Amino acid sequence: MDDAVIKVRDLRMRYGTKDVLDGVDFEVHRGEVITLLGPNGAGKTTTIEILEGFRERSGGDVTVLGHDPLLAPEPWRAGIGIVLQSWRDHGLWKVRDLLRHLGEYYEPYGTPGRPRPRDVDELLEAVGLADAAGQRVSKLSGGQRRRLDVAIGIVGRPELLFLDEPTAGFDPEARRDFHDIVHALVDREDTTVVLTTHDLDEAEKLADRILVLAGGRIVADGSADALARQVQGKAQVTWSRGGERYVHAADDATAFVRQLFAQYGDDVADLEVRRTTLEDTYISLVRKHEFGEESRPEPGGREDDLSRTSTEGVRR
Amino acid sequence: MSAPTQPSPSDLRLHAVRVGLRRGWRLCLLSLRNPEDLVFYLLWGGGMAVYLILNRNVVMEGTDLGLPAVALPGIIAAVLVFGGIAGPAFSLVLEREDGTLLRAKSAPYGMDGYVTAQVVYQVSGALPMLAILLVPSAFIIDDLMPRGPLGWLVVLGLLVLGFLATMPIGMIIGSLARKPTHVSTWGMLPVLGLTLFSGVFGPVTNHAGWVQGLVQGFPTYWLGHLMRWIFLPDAAKQIELGGQWRLGPALLVLAAWAVVGLVLVPRVLRRMARRESGSAVEARMAERMQRVG
Numbered sequence: 001m002d003d004a005v006i007k008v009r010d011l012r013m014r015y016g017t018k019d020v021l022d023g024v025d026f027e028v029h030r031g032e033v034i035t036l037l038g039p040n041g042a043g044k045t046t047t048i049e050i051l052e053g054f055r056e057r058s059g060g061d062v063t064v065l066g067h068d069p070l071l072a073p074e075p076w077r078a079g080i081g082i083v084l085q086s087w088r089d090h091g092l093w094k095v096r097d098l099l100r101h102l103g104e105y106y107e108p109y110g111t112p113g114r115p116r117p118r119d120v121d122e123l124l125e126a127v128g129l130a131d132a133a134g135q136r137v138s139k140l141s142g143g144q145r146r147r148l149d150v151a152i153g154i155v156g157r158p159e160l161l162f163l164d165e166p167t168a169g170f171d172p173e174a175r176r177d178f179h180d181i182v183h184a185l186v187d188r189e190d191t192t193v194v195l196t197t198h199d200l201d202e203a204e205k206l207a208d209r210i211l212v213l214a215g216g217r218i219v220a221d222g223s224a225d226a227l228a229r230q231v232q233g234k235a236q237v238t239w240s241r242g243g244e245r246y247v248h249a250a251d252d253a254t255a256f257v258r259q260l261f262a263q264y265g266d267d268v269a270d271l272e273v274r275r276t277t278l279e280d281t282y283i284s285l286v287r288k289h290e291f292g293e294e295s296r297p298e299p300g301g302r303e304d305d306l307s308r309t310s311t312e313g314v315r316r
Numbered sequence: 317m318s319a320p321t322q323p324s325p326s327d328l329r330l331h332a333v334r335v336g337l338r339r340g341w342r343l344c345l346l347s348l349r350n351p352e353d354l355v356f357y358l359l360w361g362g363g364m365a366v367y368l369i370l371n372r373n374v375v376m377e378g379t380d381l382g383l384p385a386v387a388l389p390g391i392i393a394a395v396l397v398f399g400g401i402a403g404p405a406f407s408l409v410l411e412r413e414d415g416t417l418l419r420a421k422s423a424p425y426g427m428d429g430y431v432t433a434q435v436v437y438q439v440s441g442a443l444p445m446l447a448i449l450l451v452p453s454a455f456i457i458d459d460l461m462p463r464g465p466l467g468w469l470v471v472l473g474l475l476v477l478g479f480l481a482t483m484p485i486g487m488i489i490g491s492l493a494r495k496p497t498h499v500s501t502w503g504m505l506p507v508l509g510l511t512l513f514s515g516v517f518g519p520v521t522n523h524a525g526w527v528q529g530l531v532q533g534f535p536t537y538w539l540g541h542l543m544r545w546i547f548l549p550d551a552a553k554q555i556e557l558g559g560q561w562r563l564g565p566a567l568l569v570l571a572a573w574a575v576v577g578l579v580l581v582p583r584v585l586r587r588m589a590r591r592e593s594g595s596a597v598e599a600r601m602a603e604r605m606q607r608v609g
Binding site for chain 1: 329335338342350411414415416418422423424425592594597598
């Protein structure tokens, strides 16, 4: 049985003469959390809107929960939850009333395994809005408003949830609460989640798989670890010796450090081994594909002769 | 609510319409508690009631009827037409901007619920206005409704017909307008103009012939005509165009507007809703910030 919740083949989107999406292919499977990363204008939101059925594509095949989003019948919407970047609607409504009202749309679509809608008070508790249940929506703080948007997105207990920059404007605590909610949705209800974010740390924490969009294509597709290996595969070793600081990019950091100690012993101080971060990976990927540049180390003056095999790192 | 058998699409749609009815009722309650809306009712409804009260001793030329008696039916028609058009037009354009519509679109059959709620809300919104006009009128007009309870029933029917003829226009204007200022300019100014010349404030015979002809193509004049027919004694027909009641043409014009509107409105709404997306809402918000800031 094919468990692909989303199938995208050769997706194209053209605005005027500009190809925003130029042959995008990917699949998302049941219970997976994927993150779309990419610079502004790379087509993240366009891709999500095409999947949501809110935007007509220029070309390609798209199947979401078994239907082409543009031709899907209305009941298809019951399986999909949507949290957009910003919403200012229903300001006069009270939080609980609004959630209950929007949940009512999903009543006929419940099944024993997936009761719909969600219990409103449990949901308010889960997103941390129990105390604000009787408040007017317009009186909520920015963070509370976002929590409400997330609550509305999942009130129908969707099989597939789209989150467009869900934690923009969250404080660290709210962000962690939100991550807990997403983990619970995936673990307990087998929800599939597609999210866009600018926060690489968030992508790493939440996503099973990261898709990097750049230059109209998916330029990388894999877990945060796999991506890091794909791009550089090197760890950065820094140390000091005799008051000088050195840096070296090593394929095998352990072997390098062993050799370093063998050679200099007690003279080596301030040793630090840093794995390539997702940020390094991401920036080098985007540079390469957006601007056609080859990947290069982060700016900041560090340079290294990679051909050198000695432990003579580079002084700086 | 969990049915073991698969519900049909029409059942599912009906469910959304029921959700919409409840939504409309709640919108109405929210509106009655909203100070801005209350000020609107008091300012417009109250203003017209005061106009009637101040002119309670003025007798219309060539009749033995007081000005309030002759003016009230036309004012009711104008209030209904204006509310029926402006209400949905502004709602749609504003709720497209703040994301309400997109929210509706995200739910199964949510647009059906949304439109149902709009109808309930706009119709119920006319009731406080009518109350503000009718209650004082009962004291200053000798025999407010000469035809008794049956007459009131006909008034109710005319209100329904009036809404059928006007609300689709309002929804179409609201769907086509790109921003709220468009609704108030090219949307509402023509409606306001037509209202001024449709025999609401003084007999239509005061205006040039071509103006008389023009207003007879639109709902306001005819709804006013029908309201005068039901509220006034038969003799009052002498102040109408041609000195007689013309029920046939009146019903025909109103029905024509209703039919054309009801045929067009689902298409225009679908087209408008299809274009809604998060980034469309976002773009309008950015534009609005620029306008304001």
